[in-house]
Amino acid sequence: xxxFLAALVVVxxxxxxTVGASAETYLRGDINKDGKLSAxxxxxxxxxxxxxxxxxxxxxxIADMNDDGKISATDARTILRISAKLEDPxxxxxxxxxxxxxxxxxxxxxxxxxxxxxFMKKFGGxxxxxxxxxxxxxxxDYVTVVSDPKMITSGNINAISITGGDYMICGVxxxxxxxxxxxxxxxxxxxxxxxxxxxxTLSKVGMKIRLAKAGDVVSFVxxxxxxxxxxxxDTTTSTTETTTQPPETTTQPPETTTxxxxxxxxPPETTTxxSATSEDFEKLxxxxxxxxxxxxxxxxxxxxxxxxxxxxxxxxxxxxxxxxMMESEDGKPMDVDVLITDMNSKSATTYLISNDTKKYCxxxxxxxxxxxxxxxxxxxxxxxxxxxxxxxxxNTVKEGMTEYxxxxxxxxxxxxxxxxIGDNIKRICSYDTKGVLVSRFDxxxxxxxxxxxxxxxxxxxxxxxxxxxxx
Numbered sequence: 110x111x112x113f114l115a116a117l118v119v120v121x122x123x124x125x126x127t128v129g130a131s132a133e134t135y136l137r138g139d140i141n142k143d144g145k146l147s148a149x150x151x152x153x154x155x156x157x158x159x160x161x162x163x164x165x166x167x168x169x170x171i172a173d174m175n176d177d178g179k180i181s182a183t184d185a186r187t188i189l190r191i192s193a194k195l196e197d198p199x200x201x202x203x204x205x206x207x208x209x210x211x212x213x214x215x216x217x218x219x220x221x222x223x224x225x226x227x228f229m230k231k232f233g234g235x236x237x238x239x240x241x242x243x244x245x246x247x248x249x250d251y252v253t254v255v256s257d258p259k260m261i262t263s264g265n266i267n268a269i270s271i272t273g274g275d276y277m278i279c280g281v282x283x284x285x286x287x288x289x290x291x292x293x294x295x296x297x298x299x300x301x302x303x304x305x306x307x308x309x310t311l312s313k314v315g316m317k318i319r320l321a322k323a324g325d326v327v328s329f330v331x332x333x334x335x336x337x338x339x340x341x342x343d344t345t346t347s348t349t350e351t352t353t354q355p356p357e358t359t360t361q362p363p364e365t366t367t368x369x370x371x372x373x374x375x376p377p378e379t380t381t382x383x384s385a386t387s388e389d390f391e392k393l394x395x396x397x398x399x400x401x402x403x404x405x406x407x408x409x410x411x412x413x414x415x416x417x418x419x420x421x422x423x424x425x426x427x428x429x430x431x432x433x434m435m436e437s438e439d440g441k442p443m444d445v446d447v448l449i450t451d452m453n454s455k456s457a458t459t460y461l462i463s464n465d466t467k468k469y470c471x472x473x474x475x476x477x478x479x480x481x482x483x484x485x486x487x488x489x490x491x492x493x494x495x496x497x498x499x500x501x502x503x504n505t506v507k508e509g510m511t512e513y514x515x516x517x518x519x520x521x522x523x524x525x526x527x528x529x530i531g532d533n534i535k536r537i538c539s540y541d542t543k544g545v546l547v548s549r550f551d552x553x554x555x556x557x558x559x560x561x562x563x564x565x566x567x568x569x570x571x572x573x574x575x576x577x578x579x580x
Contacts, residue, residue, distance in 0.1 A: 245264065251271055260337045501517065
């Protein structure tokens with residue numbers, strides 16, 4: 110019950126990550142801007158290098174793989190090797206801004222989760238720093254990268270900072286006007302967490318950016334994981350930062366429980382608390398039983414940051430598929446699903462699906478980590494709930510002219526209230542151990558069981574990257 114809406118978080122974070130990453134950012138070498146490197150990109154680059162075709166300024170920046178300021182057969186060869194997976198990708202390039210200098214900077218944001226070896230192979234050599242806090246750190250004159258074992262697998266990078274040079278992070282660089290930097294980040298869906306006279310901290314789907322100010326310009330940029338993605342039990346929720354910058358005073362966003370006035374504290378019970386026997390479970394309506402056991406289909410609305418979002422969900426003991434209608438940056442609707450299969454095995458797999466383009470891709474562990482997600486977030490199986498441990502209290506709540514029968518369900522520390530009219534579920538509310546409302550779902554349709562086709566990807570095309578799903 111407690112993790113009933115966890116998959117909805119996956120949908121929202123994944124879509125926000127995908128849409129935000131697409132603005133003015135391209136894979137280096139992706140000269141036709143289709144979200145992938147292919148032989149077509151190599152051929153187009155070769156023709157430009159041979160003076161057979163003209164190139165736009167954007168294409169010149171995208172296709173210059175060795176940063177020598179010109180397009181040649183060498184660039185075409187690199188693109189072809191990357192497309193054939195004989196060579197590692199060269200990251201991304203951000204196009205835009207007010208000056209040519211900005212567009213020629215090296216974008217470092219793709220270095221998060223890389224090993225030090227791969228980072229230096231891609232961006233150049235660095236020297237190791239002496240550290241005393243358990244972290245590993247390398248630097249050159251302008252860039253510092255850090256691996257904190259509390260945040261990421263040791264030897265992989267969880268924080269990158271720059272103080273100058275021809276580098277940028279998410280399109281922001283040292284020396285850039287602060288107002289311009291903030292405008293660019295906000296347009297890419299970054300949210301300001303904290304701002305004072307000396308620095309600004311922003312966050313976006315598990316990542317953070319810190320800008321230090323020197324008057325009206327940026328003097329320092331740091332890009333880092335805002336949540337741990339390592340697996341030890343005591344570190345999965347760590348938010349310890351890995352730099353010597355002053356700690357943030359982040360404020361958490363309000364809980365996504367915007368809703369009409371109602372009984373947000375547990376309603377008074379009209380019966381004495383029964384003993385924990387299976388008889389309580391057997392007395393429940395069939396839909397309430399299906400909800401507890403995790404074998405159901407539903408459609409309805411959930412609340413997120415003041416928005417009322419339409420959601421669908423299909424749940425069994427091993428699989429879950431949930432979908433949400435979202436808006437892209439240009440205001441177009443996006444019908445996106447997340448499918449998680451074999452949740453209770455080592456082969457558990459997560460897919461992001463676009464019902465608009467009929468495409469899907471598999472989300473790997475690193476991508477999910479950057480989104481702020483952990484494998485345990487997907488442990489949605491309800492089979493661990495023993496009906497004999499469920500206690501039930503029944504109450505009647507009247508809202509306007511509507512009267513609900515409310516079943517308060519307790520299974521260990523998990524508490525839910527199921528609002529029903531007759532035999533049909535109309536609302537599901539989940540509470541923490543202190544009785545504070547955590548989530549609310551207004552149900553449009555609910556049924557026990559799941560259609561056989563709910564977890565099928567027949568008719569969908571597999572692609573390799575998140576961005577390709579929406580193209």
